[in-house]
Amino acid sequence: MFEDKVVVVTGAASGIGRQTAIEFARQGAKVVVADIDEKGGTEVVAALRNDGHDAVFVTTDLTVEADCRNLIAAVVDGFGRLDVLVNNAGIEITTPFHEMSEHEWDRLVDTNLKSMFLCSKHALREMITARSGAIVNVCSVSGLVAWPGIAAYNSTKGGVMMLTKSLAVDYAKYNIRANCVCPSIIDTPMTDVSNGHDADIKAEKAKLNPIGRLGTPEDVANAILFLASDKSSFITGSALTVDGGYTAI
Numbered sequence: 669m670f671e672d673k674v675v676v677v678t679g680a681a682s683g684i685g686r687q688t689a690i691e692f693a694r695q696g697a698k699v700v701v702a703d704i705d706e707k708g709g710t711e712v713v714a715a716l717r718n719d720g721h722d723a724v725f726v727t728t729d730l731t732v733e734a735d736c737r738n739l740i741a742a743v744v745d746g747f748g749r750l751d752v753l754v755n756n757a758g759i760e761i762t763t764p765f766h767e768m769s770e771h772e773w774d775r776l777v778d779t780n781l782k783s784m785f786l787c788s789k790h791a792l793r794e795m796i797t798a799r800s801g802a803i804v805n806v807c808s809v810s811g812l813v814a815w816p817g818i819a820a821y822n823s824t825k826g827g828v829m830m831l832t833k834s835l836a837v838d839y840a841k842y843n844i845r846a847n848c849v850c851p852s853i854i855d856t857p858m859t860d861v862s863n864g865h866d867a868d869i870k871a872e873k874a875k876l877n878p879i880g881r882l883g884t885p886e887d888v889a890n891a892i893l894f895l896a897s898d899k900s901s902f903i904t905g906s907a908l909t910v911d912g913g914y915t916a917i
């Protein structure tokens with residue numbers, strides 16, 4: 669489905685991003701893994717190459733504009749084009765809102781929202797020239813409804829939601845689409861950390877989804893690939909829930 673396409677996935681050293689990079693590669697894409705985690709990113713790329721796929725790792729701190737600029741420049745220098753940007757990297761900080769430090773708030777906003785501004789800004793310059801492109805942002809159900817206890821995280825995802833719609837509106841004339849996916853709890857290292865790796869807590873959280881299980885990174889990756897593909901060519905500015913029915917209640 670993505671033969672000869674060049675795809676950047678941020679935060680692809682782990683979790684949803686890692687699986688997304690794998691699924692794109694399986695569909696024939698040349699994949700650029702961007703992450704601050706050199707060890708994890710290098711391992712993902714080594715595994716992809718081992719399976720015969722075309723993949724590179726670019727060490728990137730997505731909160732730093734110079735890094736994002738270099739990332740997109742490296743992609744265009746190396747592959748000559750950029751078809752898809754998946755803005756996936758994100759963090760969760762669970763400090764209660766009234767105890768949260770300014771530094772923690774800034775880290776959350778910079779990692780979850782500013783990173784998407786910086787990467788999209790530089791990617792869009794290439795996509796405008798090409799008159800073609802697709803951006804898929806990894807938002808969350810907490811961009812739609814307030815998940816209890818994580819007001820700051822929810823706020824960043826609300827920002828991701830409006831960024832997505834705004835890019836869709838402003839860049840449609842260049843044949844560039846922007847959409848986002850809104851997962852509920854997905855079984856990744858991020859939720860392991862916030863749940864303390866506790867199987868009982870995971871089982872309790874799974875009950876929040878009418879489908880009765882946690883999501884998998886594959887569930888989210890499949891939705892991302894759809895929104896990045898020509899099969900969704902009339903879809904832009906949309907938020908696709910991947911939540912086992914969580915927001916349908």
Ligand SMILES: NC(=O)c1ccc[n+]([C@@H]2O[C@H](COP(=O)([O-])OP(=O)(O)OC[C@H]3O[C@@H](n4cnc5c(N)ncnc54)[C@H](O)[C@@H]3O)[C@@H](O)[C@H]2O)c1
Pocket residue numbers: 678679680681682683684685702703704705708728729730731756757758759779806807808809850851852853854855856857858859
């Ligand atoms: N896991 C869930 O339940 C869930 C639910 C809804 C939304 N999400 C969103 O999905 C996305 C991926 O989450 P995940 O669960 O796979 O998490 P994860 O912790 O497994 O992976 C996140 C990746 O982002 C990278 N990263 C963090 N800060 C970075 C920075 N400054 N520069 C470059 N890379 C950076 C990490 O190194 C890591 O590889 C996030 O945006 C998250 O908010 C996750």
